[in-house]
Amino acid sequence: MMRTRPLKVALLGCGVVGSEVARIMTTHAADLAARIGAPVELAGVAVRRPDKVREGIDPALVTTDATALVKRGDIDVVVEVIGGVEPARTLITTAFEHGASVVSANKALLAQDGAALHAVAEEHGRDLYYEAAVAGAIPLIRPLRESLAGDKVNRVLGIVNGTTNFILDKMDSTGAGYQEALDEATALGYAEADPTADVEGFDAAAKAAILAGIAFHTRVRLDDVYREGMTEVTAADFASAKEMGCTIKLLAICERAADGGSVTARVHPAMIPLTHPLASVRGAYNAVFVESDAAGQLMFYGPGAGGSPTASAVLGDLVAVCRNRLSDATGPGESAYAALPVSSMGEVVTRYHISLDVADKPGVLAQVATVFAEHGVSIDTVRQQGKDGEASLVVVTHRASDASLTGTVEALRKLDTVRGVASIMRVEGE
Amino acid sequence: MMRTRPLKVALLGCGVVGSEVARIMTTHAADLAARIGAPVELAGVAVRRPDKVREGIDPALVTTDATALVKRGDIDVVVEVIGGVEPARTLITTAFEHGASVVSANKALLAQDGAALHAVAEEHGRDLYYEAAVAGAIPLIRPLRESLAGDKVNRVLGIVNGTTNFILDKMDSTGAGYQEALDEATALGYAEADPTADVEGFDAAAKAAILAGIAFHTRVRLDDVYREGMTEVTAADFASAKEMGCTIKLLAICERAADGGSVTARVHPAMIPLTHPLASVRGAYNAVFVESDAAGQLMFYGPGAGGSPTASAVLGDLVAVCRNRLSDATGPGESAYAALPVSSMGEVVTRYHISLDVADKPGVLAQVATVFAEHGVSIDTVRQQGKDGEASLVVVTHRASDASLTGTVEALRKLDTVRGVASIMRVEGE
Incomplete structure (x- = not known):
């Protein structure tokens, strides 16, 4: 029952992730068509530098006018992999207004404006999916909002930043200090020239806000997330941790209070026992540990970043959103009905x-x-x-x-x- | 936008899992309604022993006539937690014919007749979901068939039987022999009086068939799965494994051949390096390690059995299927378009x-x-x-x-x- 008219996809951004999305859409076109029930066609690619050679992408599809692309009116799905709040927010809003569904990998934007974007999506009867925004390739948002939809999540403990996990793992295994481990992470490409967003926990805090919102069916703003970086962690701290049978990880922690009446979200370094499944998450890997009433303890593990892993998450969403388009349905939207108060760190x-x-x-x-x-x-x-x-x-x-x-x-x-x-x-x- | 007419659910089986499903449907009714967009109502419970006292279940809902229940015509979703091939197969088929979607936890049936049941579901425009059939509470089928829908899975390595993992973990950590570890598993309730289905790998083989089918978009019959139990594993084997920096696990392994042209599925004990994430899966826990082209290495970990965890998976499916009913859509059905040949163990x-x-x-x-x-x-x-x-x-x-x-x-x-x-x-x- 294959439909022959292709679904049209506009790609906003063609960097490490975007180029990989485009590549897989081409090389795996037959598989994607079979899984969706219709072919998908790359209808346009918005970039900043149009002159850069992009292997495998038809130059005729490349444009610098992202706004015109999302306004075309014949686009079924917009894939946003630009990152940052603007112009991504305006482009996504415009895409909904012109009838497209959206797949985004933009954690900063989702953490800050997720509620508003979901509202626009719902108003226009379109989907907003963003599996790639948290923990790269690891299926996490779909399991939390769909697989655990009949359960009550009480706690999410996540290693959601690969750069800081690499640094802490290095300190743990070699006895190195923070600066030395950071230098190695930078040399190997795991840390950016300015590592502030990672080491000060800003990146993890955005993911904590998104995870807490989904886990507790409650809006959690970025400002609600307590944040403490890991630049003060010392070799002496690791020595103390070892004496306690622990290691140190930078954790994003989303918790329901014991009385169930409120929630908290926070990011900080913490000791965890070596016997905890998160303790053995090495290098730049991510993992998220979920505790719920009925399921008990679950863990999801995998690469938290990188072009290919992030593209895998984007394409999984793309298939789902395309299937929804074909059946004129939408997937789960924002679920914030519980509207629990978000407590401050003091509590x-x-x-x-x-x-x-x-x-x-x-x-x-x-x-x-x-x-x-x-x-x-x-x-x-x-x-x-x-x-x-x-x-x-x-x-x-x-x-x-x-x-x-x-x-x-x-x-x-x-x-x-x-x-x-x-x-x-x-x-x-x- | 809450619909007020409730969706009607028929529960087939009210044992360890079924009673927990009924309990959560009652205690979490408001949450389920909010997440689905309509209330769900337990409309009938088919049991074998109607006289047994079932706390929290209205005796008026209890019937021994499962066939009449699924034929009522007003049932939106049938939840099948009887297990075994018959009468489950006939009841599920009848349920589709009378307009219901089905959520099942039945690995034996799905492994043997999944293709036929999917065909009946599709013919009647209904859903067949079965997250609980593999690895209990661990979200696995949804991530494989939805999150990784844009990726190419090359290998699935799973610890999918908690009983045997408990026994092997005990042998590993205490040096006990097989019989001694089995006796302890039996005493603690982790092994059944007749442990054949677990220790001879039949249970894991059914799950391997289901996982391979989904991972490779190819029908894999139970007969296609090579199966070797773990009753011959000795303390000496563990000693050898330790010398190699390994431990021993009973693994379900689904693989795409290096040339991509065929697949295999098998269950047998195997040595794995202690550094592999599966090596640290302790006790009766399950975990499934997935290798794919773009995502790389992912692992899903959690309790593989038990009333509450299995109920969590059933209810996640129930929410999805109910949402589909409300929007007159269906979720992903069987995907077997790749139709790759399944090679024998020799290859x-x-x-x-x-x-x-x-x-x-x-x-x-x-x-x-x-x-x-x-x-x-x-x-x-x-x-x-x-x-x-x-x-x-x-x-x-x-x-x-x-x-x-x-x-x-x-x-x-x-x-x-x-x-x-x-x-x-x-x-x-x-």
């Missing part, structure tokens, strides 16, 4: 690993323990090490709110016997 | 780990090596250990066809100096 409850430099004299531990008790933070274990009149105290707490922990640390800093707070690290995944 | 190419008991005298290694060479099987490493006039030879080969290896082993057995072939184990995941 997050977790465990903490705190290293203190203290005076090596009697009574210090008692003083420190008193401060913890006064702030309602219960201590699980303390390790004390003395050397030359100085000593270090390593405290691991039971579960406590971030606000209580912050109060505890402020009070500790005021103690004469505490010379400094060497590090504070959250402990997750237990 | 499978992999590496082998062979332990031989040999006479401890000069020239034995030369004799053995000659036999390998004559059959075109190239040797990677040999380890020789002597003790009291006897010796063992451990040979690890390069990649060779199963037929060549079989010929080699037959010839080895005929050598006077070879007292016995202690074990042959395939080496995968490299």
